[in-house]
Amino acid sequence: MFKRIAAIGFIFVCTAIAWAILGSAIFYRTYHSDEQLKGRVASIWGAPQEQTPPAANYHEGSVRKVIAVEDGREVTRTLDDRKYFQLPLEKSRVNAVLHLDYRRKGLLWYGTYLVDFAGDYVFTNPDNVPRDVTISLNLPAEQAIYDDVVFTLNGAPLNPSNLKRETYATATVGPHESAELKVGYKSQGLESWHYSFGSDVTQIRDFQLHVVTNFSGLDFPENTLAPTRENCDSAGCELAWEYKNLVSGYKIGIALPQKPQPGPLAGRISYFAPVSLLFFFFVLFVLTTLRGLELHPMNYFFLACAFFSFHLLMAYLVDHIAIHQAFALCSAVSIALVVSYLRLVVGMRFAALEAGLAQLVYLVLFSYAFFFEGFTGLAVTIGAILTLFVTMQMTGRIRWAEKFAACGAPALH
Numbered sequence: 020m021f022k023r024i025a026a027i028g029f030i031f032v033c034t035a036i037a038w039a040i041l042g043s044a045i046f047y048r049t050y051h052s053d054e055q056l057k058g059r060v061a062s063i064w065g066a067p068q069e070q071t072p073p074a075a076n077y078h079e080g081s082v083r084k085v086i087a088v089e090d091g092r093e094v095t096r097t098l099d100d101r102k103y104f105q106l107p108l109e110k111s112r113v114n115a116v117l118h119l120d121y122r123r124k125g126l127l128w129y130g131t132y133l134v135d136f137a138g139d140y141v142f143t144n145p146d147n148v149p150r151d152v153t154i155s156l157n158l159p160a161e162q163a164i165y166d167d168v169v170f171t172l173n174g175a176p177l178n179p180s181n182l183k184r185e186t187y188a189t190a191t192v193g194p195h196e197s198a199e200l201k202v203g204y205k206s207q208g209l210e211s212w213h214y215s216f217g218s219d220v221t222q223i224r225d226f227q228l229h230v231v232t233n234f235s236g237l238d239f240p241e242n243t244l245a246p247t248r249e250n251c252d253s254a255g256c257e258l259a260w261e262y263k264n265l266v267s268g269y270k271i272g273i274a275l276p277q278k279p280q281p282g283p284l285a286g287r288i289s290y291f292a293p294v295s296l297l298f299f300f301f302v303l304f305v306l307t308t309l310r311g312l313e314l315h316p317m318n319y320f321f322l323a324c325a326f327f328s329f330h331l332l333m334a335y336l337v338d339h340i341a342i343h344q345a346f347a348l349c350s351a352v353s354i355a356l357v358v359s360y361l362r363l364v365v366g367m368r369f370a371a372l373e374a375g376l377a378q379l380v381y382l383v384l385f386s387y388a389f390f391f392e393g394f395t396g397l398a399v400t401i402g403a404i405l406t407l408f409v410t411m412q413m414t415g416r417i418r419w420a421e422k423f424a425a426c427g428a429p430a431l432h
Contacts, residue, residue, distance in 0.1 A: 026316035031300060034323040035293035038330065042289035045334050049126045049282030064122060064131045068159035068208040069270070071215050073200055075106040075142040075192075077150040106152060106192070110141035110225040117212060119234040119275055126282025126337060130210050130275035137169070137203040144192040155187035156202055169203035211240065215270040228260040228271060236276035243272035279390055281337035281345070288386045289330045294399070296326050298381040298406060305410055306373050309417065312365050321360055326382060329353035350383045
């Protein structure tokens with residue numbers, strides 16, 4: 020008996036090593052290709068976007084040429100005595116509509132989105148003289164496209180110039196006048212969308228940002244402002260950030276929900292597989308011992324191979340079909356291997372009922388718990404406790420010394 024247990028343990032350890040190698044290979048394939056694939060997705064669809072409010076600046080002073088005498092010679096110098104000032108941003112009404120559209124490359128899904136951005140901003144000239152103002156807007160990303168661009172001041176279109184990500188135009192704002200700037204565009208981004216007030220602590224007056232999404236399950240990254248109002252349902256979310264007079268160094272951010280990632284999910288399930296096999300071997304050993312059925316270590320070897328086939332097939336199938344379809348197909352293949360094999364060894368009833376049910380619980384259901392992030396450990400713990408309870412109740416009256424002696428007796432001849 021003890022030699023048989025040692026042989027089963029050796030088979031288990033070897034299979035666990037194979038799973039560790041398989042899981043490492045899956046993660047290597049996933050993240051080695053991610054470095055290249057993410058750049059390709061960004062080049063086609065766009066990069067993560069971070070929008071900042073526009074700025075209105077003017078300057079006093081000028082740039083002029085002066086002639087100076089140095090070492091007895093006249094030299095021409097450029098003198099720049101300009102001083103720059105900024106018109107205060109008195110009011111912001113910002114709206115953004117985010118439409119999630121996933122893209123898949125290799126073993127990973129990427130959260131891409133369409134954004135429809137519109138902002139109304141009011142600047143005020145506090146001085147008694149008109150100012151020639153340069154109004155600038157930093158676009159959220161260099162690696163992006165912008166369609167249906169709106170850039171108007173007091174209802175009149177501005178003729179913007181561009182310098183990399185910056186769009187700017189000049190206009191005259193009269194004394195104590197307010198200038199209403201309207202900006203808007205449609206663009207595409209990747210994984211997250213931010214609205215930033217600047218890199219330093221900033222005072223924000225009369226600010227309202229409304230975001231509408233076609234998805235729920237979103238998250239707010241660390242060091243970002245939580246919405247003041249939030250309303251989500253299965254169709255999407257309506258979010259609002261409203262402030263009268265805020266002083267903050269934080270930005271506003273929305274992280275898109277992630278789909279179950281085929282590569283990392285298959286890798287985690289492979290790493291966890293020895294736990295599933297351990298439960299299966301334990302239950303199978305107890306049941307065969309109670310029933311007086313004898314399974315040779317070679318039988319356990321083939322059962323371990325049938326378990327391994329689930330993870331091996333899924334590792335390469337998720338490249339081609341959806342993760343849920345791959346999971347269902349791999350489960351059916353592995354269970355079919357186990358049941359069809361054990362029916363030849365111990366009979367159809369035990370193979371289909373006890374062994375098939377045990378595999379369904381410890382391989383399929385335990386592995387499927389990984390689809391529910393945050394509940395995997397709890398599900399496995401509950402399953403382990405229930406297994407312990409059932410086996411303790413089934414074997415409470417068993418005299419294990421007699422069982423082991425009976426099983427071991429034939430091996431002594």
